[in-house]
Amino acid sequence: MCRRVPSAHGSRVEGYPVGEGRCLQARRPSGFRQSAVFSPAMSSNPNQQPYPDVDPRPSYPAIEREILARWKEEKTFEQSVANRPAGKNGSNEYVFYDGPPFANGLPHYGHFLTSYAKDAVPRYQTMRGRRVERRFGWDCHGLPAEMASEKELGISGRQAIQDHGIGAFNEHCRSSVLKYAGEWESYIDRMARWVDFEDDYKTMDLSYMESVIWAFKQLWDKGLLYEKHRVMPYSWAAETPLSNFETRLDNSYRPRQDPAVTVTLTLVPQDGDQGVPHKILIWTTTPWTLPSNLAVAVGPDIDYAVLEQDGVRYVLGAATVGKLQKQLAGAEEVGTVKGRDLVGRSYEPLFPYFADQENAFRVLGADFVDTEEGTGIVHMAPGFGEDDQLICEANGIEVVVPVDDSGRFTEEVTDWVGINVLEANKPIIKHLKEAGALVKHETYEHNYPHCWRTDQPLIYKALGSWYVRVTDFRDRMVELNQEIRWIPEHVRDGQFGKWLEGARDWSISRNRFWGTPIPIWKSDDPAYPRMDCYGSLDELERDFGVRPKDLHRPYIDELVRPNPDDPTGKSMMRRVPEVLDCWFESGSMPYAQVHYPFENKSWFESHFPGDFIVEYVAQTRGWFYTLMVLGTALFDRAPFRNCICHGILLEPSGERKLGKRYGNYSSPDEVFETRGADALRWYMMSSPIMRGGNLRFDSGDTGLGDVTRLVINPIWNAFYFFTLYANIDGTRARFRTDSEQLLDRYILAKTRELVETVGAKMDAYDLAGTCQEITSFIDALNNWYIRRSRDRFWGAEATQEKQDAYDTLYTVLVTLCKVAAPMLPFITDAVFTGLVGEGSVHLEDWPDAENLPANHALVADMDRVRDVCSVTLALREEHGLRTRLPLASLTVAGRDSARLESLAHLMRDEVNVKAVELTEDLEAHATFVLAPDRRLLGPKLGKAMKAVLDATRSGDWTLHDDGTVTAGGQVLDAGEFELRLESKEGETSSALPGNDAVVVLDVVVTPELAAEGWARDLVRKIQQARKEADFAVTDRIELAVDVPEGCVAAVKTHEAYIKEQVLAETLTYGSPSDGMFTVETTLGEGALTLGLRSTAG
RNA sequence: GGGCGUAUAGCUCAGUUGGCUAGAGCGCCGCCCUGAUAAGGCGGAGGUCCCAGGUUCAAGUCCUGGUACGCCCA
Known part of the structure; x- marks a missing residue:
């Protein structure tokens, strides 16, 4: 190869600060020596260089800050949206749904991950020509907001909130729920997520809430809503039910001692009892639920022993007899019976309070019964156990709940009215003993959930709740789900599909304060029942005479009117106390964000379903699901077309996910200011986390540094290389795809393939695949095209060949910037504007592959x-x-x-x-x-395959003239x-x-070849020495060499070549003279001494 | 307790309808190349494909049963 760099430039580029500027550049804050990133093209002025000076080692965070400032100044985001026409009736819009986050905490890397994806896809679609409005959404309601407010106000529990005043409490929620909105905004901005914060939506907005109650009313009109009692964890101390989330908080479960009692129930005699009284044995750790006992359950396939003692027969699980050895001492086993044979028998109520309950006091069959604990016969109090409730309900037994909000027996339980249920355990046990029903009383220690706020044990208790009849349209959801493209694909029929198949009715009411109210008004006198559901402010105004300015409690509760169905005029219509599950609200986002159907009616109807959403994979149980439920129920449509489910970020050890409460991650600012937001974006977008996997994330780890080193630096270096030589030559390149040069044709064809493959990957929402394509292209560009084309840039004359090289590299770089823009929005924009001189890569159209020459053969x-x-x-x-x-x-x-x-x-x-x-x-x-x-022959040959393979390995096979082969006794046909x-x-x-x-x-080394080799080695050593001496690339030198004896002839033969290569004006043999930059090294096996002196002065 | 998912090199991960000596990138070691490059090239070390059974001429891949981890539900 011919290296003519120094000589080529040395003669004519004096005055250009090629090497000298380096130390200065390194101290500059950004990638440009002047603020060229803001300057228009300078080509109009022939006295100035055509491109900005580029720092070979820039600070990417500084570049990012400059670009941010420019975007802000030039309103680039706004332009990028406005430039794209919405089309007739919005036909050119690409609809992105932003899943709203809670803003009562700071965003962390997990949010950034989602946000990067939420940015990359819309950027791409915008370049494709679509108009992509991006509204930010805020989730404002719900328990997290209430909990935070309780903490801040120093109050706890429902009663405390009511004492504080619901109005004041909700005001506090309203003001604190967006406490960190400003921080969110600045992080989102810093990471280059383009989204509109001005025109955002909040689930607590009046317009949003009106759409939500509209949706509720739709379900009501379709008969998809019902009210029912359901057992939930309940804190009697805080007077509130708790969500599953709350019962899982740390320290919620801990050991507690409870009484465990074994009690007899007397079966109603029937034929076959032989006149002997039969009693069944039940066991419970909550004696206070026995007054509410309405049934017992047995396992149909479980064996039950019948023991006779003192003329009474006792029935209990055969496997549990041992536990009651003492109590049943002397009892004689008289038979066994299968559980299913007990099913249907009746027994005497233990307490009289609910003796008239229909269908109650019978033995029921239930598969969940086992003999691990207790007697194998399970006491059922449907008001206080979920299984109990389900089994009883299936058998036509209605729930009774004789316990009030504060955990005390109601008047129904006349003996212990007003007593806390846990305190009632003792007197109840005493009563049972006196009644002769108590067989055994022990103390039982178990893990039991406690209320995290009051530290008191929870109870389980049925509470009224409103449900969406999801089971009615579950099959339709399963069908509609098939229309959605899921990334990764297996979510469709796996995690999400299975979840849909098993969907249960959805409890949408919460006994809370801060949320959209359930818009149902009920008569307060059961004698004159009536229920009204409201779906708009208009409807409320019509019936109540006032138009609410705020749908929140307590104002909404003030709307009361006489019951029209009550001729006495005494009963009133009052709103039910509950508010809606906040998931109902976020699931209403597609229409509520545009105040449908009160506004934007035709827009919504033509822009539903949305084109794209992305969240982490667990949202299959959250937002994805509630969108699906409401989309199906209201519109009979799948609510979105494409959905990326990304995985979760784990801490470096992989043990836990990154989480605020673990404190296992460093400040994002640090990453932004050391590595830059683009590095983080690429790191996340290129990882398997975009295909549903998890990612161990260590902000201090090599992963992020690798992105800079292997992706961002190479792009920047290519840009640096181009501008360096183009400025030296004073050449301005232009977009051209018609160069005849071999390497140009190659890289242009390769670029065309890049445009095609990246477009295909992005169209398939394969962000990680996109990154792979770009990475391999960068390798071909830098490590083949540029490296093999360098001498064309070095040439002294302004030849066409050289202009081709500039134009081609320019064309390729500009195209690469466009293709990579969604994945590296900062760096590509800096390079793009550095090359083009104006505009923004994000205002460009996606490159048209047809504009680049196709030549797959050349690429191959x-x-x-x-x-x-x-x-x-x-x-x-x-x-x-x-x-x-x-x-x-x-x-x-x-x-x-x-x-x-x-x-x-x-x-x-x-x-x-x-x-x-x-x-x-x-x-x-x-x-x-x-x-x-093997794939072909395996099925055909079967066992004979083995012999063929053996023959293949040993080389024991024969090729015949007809193209067949014999091996291992088998004839293999061509193909x-x-x-x-x-x-x-x-x-x-x-x-x-x-x-x-x-x-x-050919490995023969002739003396001539060896000599040339020595000469080249020497050149290399001298070049190295020049570098060490810190000479400019263009500096001429005086050179002294002291080479090993065996090499002298070789060096003399190639003296001209050596001098030309290293810009030596003189070459002397022997020791360096005084003042020369001297290097002691080796050449081959011998010692080499070099002396250099720059003649530049 | 139930459901879903995952398990392959030090790390992060590919591995198609079962089919050649299980691959890539990064990291490590050695050599090479190098005046755009924080880069590049070549080679090497590094694997009980989580375990145990089974099906098959052939299993990382399919089946059964475990184990560990994650997520969800109870």
Whole structure:
């Protein structure tokens, strides 16, 4: 290869601060020496260089801050939206739904991950020409907001909130729920997520809430709502039910001692009892629920023992008899009975309070019953146990709940009215003992949930709740789900699909304060029942005479009117106390954010479903699900078309997810200000987390640094390389795709393929795949195209060939910036504007592949050449032949190897050989190896396959003239095998990947070749010394060399070459003179001394 | 306790309808190349494909049963 850089430029570029500026540049805050990023193109002024000076080692965070400022100043985001027409009736809009976060905490890396995806896809679609409005959403209601407010106000529990005043409490929620909105905004901004905060939506807005009650009313009108009692964890101390979330908080479950009692129930006699009284044994750790007992359950397949003692027969699980040895001492086993044979029998109520209850006091069958604990016969109090409730309900037994909000017995339980249920355990046990029903009383220690606020044990208690009849349209959801594209695909029929199949009715009411109120008004006198549901402010105004300015409690509760169905005029219509589950609100986002149907009616109807949403995979149970339920119930549509489910971020050990309460991550500011937001974006977008996997994240780890080193730096370096030489030459490049130069044609064709593949990946929402394509392109660009094209940029004359190189590199870089813009919005915009001089890459159209030449054959041939070079370098390595040592020839033997003719000079240069021979004469250089097609032959041959494979390995096979092969006693037809090449023994050769060609290297080193090798080694050493001496690339030098004896002749032979290469004006032999920059090193096995002096002055 | 998912090199992950000696990137070691590059090339070390059974000519891949971890539900 011919290195003419210094000489080429030395003669005519004086005055350009090529090398000298470096230390200065490094101290600059951004990538440009001047604020070129803001300046328009300078090409109009011939006295100035065409491109900004680029810092080879820039601070990316500083570049990002500059770009941010420019976007703000030029309103680039707003322009990018406004430039794209909405089209007729919004037909050109791409609809993105933003899943609203809570803003009562700071955002963390998990939010950034989602936000990056929420930004990348809309950026891409915008470049594709679509108009993508991006409204930010805030989730404002719900328990987290209430809990935070209770804490801040120093109050706890429902009663305390009511004492404080619901109005004041809700005001506090309203003001604190967006406490961190400002921080959110600045982080989102810093990470280059483009989203509209001005025109945001909040679930607590009046318009939003009106749409939510509209949706509620729709369900009501469709008969999809009902009210029912359901058992929930309940804190009697705080007078509130708790969500599952709350019962899972740390320290919620802890050991507690409770009484465990075994009690008898007397069966109503029936035929077959032989006149002997029969009693069944039940066991419970909550004696206070016994007054509410309405049934017992047995396992149909469980064996029950019948024991007789003192003329009474006791029935209990056969496996549990041992537990009551003492109590049943002397009892005689008189038989066993299957649970199913007990089902249907009745027994005497233990307490009289609910003796009239229909269908009650019977033995029921239930699969969940076992004999691990208790007697194998389970006491059922449907008001206080979920299983109890389900089984009883299925058997027509209504729930009774004789316990009030504060956990005390109501008047129904006359004996203990007003007593806290837990305190009532003792007197109840005493009563049972006196009644002769108590068989055993022990103390039982178990893990039991406690209220995290009051520290008191929870109870389970049925509470009224409103439900959406999801089971009615579950099958339709399953159908509609098939229309959605899920990333990763398996979510559709896996996590989400299965969840839909098993969907249960959805409890949508909460006994809370801060939320959209359930818009139902009920008569307060059961004698005159009536219920009204309201779905708009208009409807409320019509009936109540006032138009609410705020739908929140307590104002909404003030709307009361006489019951129209009550002729006495005494009963009133009052709102039910509950508010809606906040998931109902976020699931209403598609229509509520635009105040449908009160406004934007036709827009919504033509823009539903949305095109794209992305959240973490657990939202299959959250937002994705509630969107689906409401979309199906209200519109009979799947609510979104494409959905990315990303995984979760784990701490470096992989043990826990990143979480605020673990404190296991560092400040995002640190990452933004050291690595930059683009590095973080690429790191996250390129990872398997975008395909549903998890990602161990360590902000201090090499992963982020690798992105800078392997993705961002190479792009920047290509840009730096281009501007460096274009400025030296004063050349302004233009967008051109018609260069005839080989390497140009190659990289242009490669760029076309990049545009096509990245477009396809982005269209498939494969963000990680997009990153892969870009990475491999960057490799081809930097490590092949630019490296192999360098000398064209170095040439002294302004040739067409050189202009082609500039134009092509410019064209490729501009295109690369566009293609990578969604994934690296900052760096691509800095490079793009540096090249083009104005505008923003984000205002550009997606490149049209048709504008770039297609030439797949050339791309493939070039890849072939790179393979040849790899294999050849491996051969050199194997034979200890350093690359600087020229060799006589390289032979590529293979079918169609002549195709590489036009690329031979690249191979020659790359692997340093004098000649490249291309031949089809395989036999001369290679032997054949049989490779049977296992997929084809396996099923056909079966067991005989083994013999064929053995023969293949041993080489014991024969090729026939008709193209068939015999191996292992089997005849293989053409097409059932391949013949692959292997290099011949004794030759310095190696097969190419794919095994259809071999490379043979001539390893004979003649004295001439050796001498040239020494000369090149010496040049290399001198260049190294120049660098160490900190000479400018263009500096001329005086040179003294003291070379080992054996090399002197070689150096003298190539003296002219050496002097030219290292810009030496003079070359003397012997020790360096005083004042020269001196280097002691080696050349070959001998000592080498170099002396250099710059003549630049 | 139930459901879903995951388990492959030091790390992060590919691995198609079962089919060649299980791959990539990063990291590590050695060599090479290097005046745009914080880069690049070649080679090496590094694997009981979580475990145990089974099906098959052939299993990382399919089946059964475990184990560990994650998520969800109870």
